[in-house]
Amino acid sequence: MKKKHWYDYLWIWSILYFALGFFNILFAWLGMIDFFLPLVFAVFGGNKFFCNHLCGRGQLFSKLGGELKCSRCKPTPRWMSSKWFRYGFLIFFLTMFGNMVFQTYLVGAGASSLREAIKLFWTFRVPWGWTYTAGTVADWVAQFSFGFYSLMLTSLLLGLIVMALYKPRTWCAFCPMGTMTQGICKLKNKE
Amino acid sequence: MLSKRLAAVDKTRCVACGVCENICPLGAIKVHRGCYAAVETGRCVGCGKCAKLCPGGCIEVKARPEA
Ligand code: SF4
Ligand code: SF4
Ligand code: SF4
Numbered sequence: 001m002k003k004k005h006w007y008d009y010l011w012i013w014s015i016l017y018f019a020l021g022f023f024n025i026l027f028a029w030l031g032m033i034d035f036f037l038p039l040v041f042a043v044f045g046g047n048k049f050f051c052n053h054l055c056g057r058g059q060l061f062s063k064l065g066g067e068l069k070c071s072r073c074k075p076t077p078r079w080m081s082s083k084w085f086r087y088g089f090l091i092f093f094l095t096m097f098g099n100m101v102f103q104t105y106l107v108g109a110g111a112s113s114l115r116e117a118i119k120l121f122w123t124f125r126v127p128w129g130w131t132y133t134a135g136t137v138a139d140w141v142a143q144f145s146f147g148f149y150s151l152m153l154t155s156l157l158l159g160l161i162v163m164a165l166y167k168p169r170t171w172c173a174f175c176p177m178g179t180m181t182q183g184i185c186k187l188k189n190k191e
Numbered sequence: 192m193l194s195k196r197l198a199a200v201d202k203t204r205c206v207a208c209g210v211c212e213n214i215c216p217l218g219a220i221k222v223h224r225g226c227y228a229a230v231e232t233g234r235c236v237g238c239g240k241c242a243k244l245c246p247g248g249c250i251e252v253k254a255r256p257e258a
Contacts, residue, residue, distance in 0.1 A: 041225075048225035052209030062213070066244065073243070081206060081247045166246070172208035173246040182207045185225030 007054050011063055014056030018156065021149045025131040025142065028149035035177070042181040046188040051178050058172055061159060065168025076166045081173035087183075093155075093176040096122060100147035108140030115143070118150040120157065196237030197255045202227040204249035211241035211250060 017034075020027035034057075038050035051058060065071030079085055106112040116129035128149075132142055159171030172178050198211075198220060205227040211220045212228065219234035220241050228241075228250075242250040 046224055048207050048209065048222055051207070051225075052212060052222050058208070058210075062210070075248045076246050078248065081204060081249075086206070167210075167244055168246075169208060169210050169244070170246045172210065173206050178206060178208060182225060185207070189224045189226055 005053070008059070010054055010056035011059035012056070014060045017056075018153065021131065021145075021153075023131060025128065025145040025149060026137065028145040028152070029141075031148055031152050034152075038177050038181045039184070042184040042188075046185055048178075048181050048185060051172065051181060057156065057159065058169055061163045061169045061171060064160075065163045071163050071168045072165060073168070074166050076162075076170045076173050080162070080166075080170065086174045086179045089174050090176045090179045093151075097151065100144075100151065103147060104140050104144040107143040108138070114139040116146065118146055118153065120150065121154050193233070193255060194236040195255055196239075196252050197232060197235045198230050198237060198239070198241055198250050199253050200228045200230060201249040201251070204247050206247045208246060210244050210246060214240050214244055216240065 017027070017031060020030070034055070037054070038048075041047055041049045065073070103112070107114055114134070116127070116132055116134075117125045118128045119125050128146065132145075136142070155175075159175070162170040200220070207222050207225050207227055209222050209228075212222055216238070217234050217236060219231045219236070220228050221231070223229045232255075237252050237255070239252045242252050
């Protein structure tokens, strides 16, 4: 049997992250770790060590879908892991990320006011005001927290849906971070 | 004695997620430089655990080519 590593327990971090954001939205900033670390490994190491060993989300899907059998374990539809869909979704995701940063900028510049809500699936606004006391930090810092947490929660929910429908880690087939890091690795290791 | 069957990865469709690497009981499949998974043919016993969970659906357990 394989030896367990400390990083085999990072799925706990994944749960903790969403729990923290339920009490104080400013913890959303911690999610930036999950954003930059994969890129650091890809750009400097030319590998996907993050996806392969450190990603709490991937581990969580494996646990829920595999060990706890919350997945039908049916094949992922072929288009879902096709190049055009993966890169298309990456572009869409980055555009939405850019939009979120722009909203943060608008709040910072005083052009729009802080909205204490999260947006699920880029559409449904959910009041989330109890997690923040106005004035604790600069408005844009709070705005970014709400925006970033929305992205994280939306992608988690998408991941859980495809986990239930298909394989435990079907999300990883088109996860923007996974696509981006593989793309970087391919460029670095020029196939 | 080598097994009769063996896992084969379609590199063009592999997303390099590492699911196979993490499930393989023999450490016979590894993600190569973040690009695609590669099977160590001498170790693989063709159990199919990797193919069952691969989210890209790009692993097939095939008859081992005759040496
Ligand atoms: S593809 Fe995404 S969810 Fe899957 S292991 Fe990589 S970063 Fe995590
Ligand atoms: S599980 Fe499938 S998609 Fe993921 S690295 Fe292995 S062969 Fe590639
Ligand atoms: S078929 Fe079994 S032994 Fe071969 S790589 Fe897959 S999990 Fe490992």
